[in-house]
Amino acid sequence: MQQTPILLYDIDGTLLNVHREFILGIIERELSRYNIEKPDANTRSFAGRTDRGIFMELIGDVPNAQELLNTLMDKYAEAMARHLTREFIQLHNGAFESVEEAVSLDIPVGLCTGNVRAVAMEKVKTAGFPDTFKFGGFGEVSEDRNELPGEADREYKSLFSDRPEPGRYVIIGDTPNDIRCAKHFGAKSVAVTTGGFSEKELATHKPDLVISSLHNPKGWLKELGFKNFS
Structure with a gap:
């Protein structure tokens, strides 16, 4: 299974x-x-x-x-x-729906962000996300974003008995650096065009998938090969 x-x-x-x-x-x-x-x-x-x-x-x-x-x-x-x-925050298309659906499917949800932890948590809290993000890799760790998925993995393992391989992680981001850090760690990468990069620009860096919004995570997880979410 x-x-x-x-x-x-x-x-x-x-x-x-x-x-x-x-x-x-x-x-x-x-x-x-x-x-x-x-x-x-x-x-x-x-x-x-x-x-x-x-x-x-x-x-x-x-x-x-x-x-x-x-x-x-x-x-x-x-x-x-x-x-x-x-008032200072703009939510992106499908953000709430994506996280809510993942939680409803019992999919662990964390962060991989250049923000320092305190700022990251302040942003998602102020935006109205529930207290969902229990682990992650954060921007106080290193100047090199490639280090962040490993930090998220260590935090996840410290909280749960599960010992995942890198390929079970899906890093979702809007920049080439998100794609690079996923590849560096061995995770799957989903690039979303809600930031400043176009589909063509993101595709150049060969993510596993490019999407236009975060809606329907079951759909893009199926495209990534996680068939039990079809």
């Missing part, structure tokens, strides 16, 4: 978007507290990157960069918890 898949959702561009102006405002305020000049963040793309890598780039070459990085990530999470409200 085929084993149950384990879904790892990206957040930004996949489940939802937080308004860019809101995010940049918080980042700029936190940088200014430490007299760090904003290095033109408006022109940079943060898609598919980890918070650790983003903040390291924004900090630049300064004394005690590692200590400052950890402080800034903590302060950023605190500011998000204080100021993020539903």
Whole structure:
């Protein structure tokens, strides 16, 4: 009998978007507290990157960069918890339905996101998702997104007696980096066009499947070879 898949959702561009102006405002305020000049963040793309890598780039070459990085990530999470409200969030097509249907099918649901854990949880909570995401790989771990699926796997195994092979994981994201990290770990990859990349651009990176919305997870799981969800 085929084993149950384990879904790892990206957040930004996949489940939802937080308004860019809101995010940049918080980042700029936190940088200014430490007299760090904003290095033109408006022109940079943060898609598919980890918070650790983003903040390291924004900090630049300064004394005690590692200590400052950890402080800034903590302060950023605190500011998000204080100021993020539903009005700053845009949910993507099929996001709620996808997660709800997966849960109804007893499919384990986690996160694989460049956000630090506290910010990730604040975003999904504020967006209105139920307390569903119990494990994941998060952006404080590494500047390299390829490290995140392994972290999600370790967290999953720490919570459950199940010992899945990498091929049972399905990483769902909207950027080439989501596809790359899935391939690096040996997971299946579902690329969704709700972010800034087109179907053609995503297909270039050879995901297992490209979809236009998160609706009907039973359908795309069947296409991935999980026949018990047909």
